Amino acid sequence: MDDEEIKYFVRIRNTDLDGTKTVQIALTGINGIGHHTSRTITALAGVDPHAVLGKLDDESIRRISDAVETYTTQVPEWMVNRPKDVYTGEKRHLLGTDLSLAIEDDINRMRKMRCYRGIRHETGQKVRGQRTKSTGRTGMTVGVRRKKI
Known part of the structure; x- marks a missing residue:
């Protein structure tokens, strides 16, 4: 294929x-897929990970799309982003808007049960045990005012 035949946008999982x-x-570029996951998906689809996406034929793109859809069933539990879903108990790998909605739902659930992490989220403080005495100070003035002569 020449450069004229390259597809500049390829749509997979409602993402350009x-x-x-x-x-x-x-x-x-798909939310929920990082480097490790994308490498696994290309191996499952049988596609060269270093090939340019726009130069692939439609069959290869379809195989990649199918591998993205069936990723959860083909990998072990530790490779998905929700190994045990809170409501169903099954392993799931969420992508795109499903992932952002699930994260938002998790935060709201923590706020509702008033656990430590939920309270930290509510008050806008650090959640993961970082120190807050000197770092993370936003919205304050910087510097010292000089005395008028």
């Missing part, structure tokens, strides 16, 4: 991916 990038890098 950059066709000028390699398959492994382009797949990270």
Whole structure:
């Protein structure tokens, strides 16, 4: 294929991916897919991870799309982003808006049960045990006022 025949946008999982990038890098444009997951998806689809996404034929793109959809069933439990769902108890790998809605739902659930992390989220403080005495101070003035002569 020549450069004229490259697809500049490839649509997978309701996301427009950059066709000028390699398959492994382009797949990270989908929320919920990082470098490790994209490498696994290309291996499951049988596609070269270093091939340019826009130069692939429709069959390869379909295989990648199918691998993204069936990722949860083909990998072990520790490779998904929700190994045990709170409500169903099954392993799931959420992508795109499903992932952002699930994270928002988790935070709201923590706020509702008034656990430590939920209270920290509510008050806008650090959640993961970082120190707050000197770092994370936002909205304050910087510097010292000089005395008038």
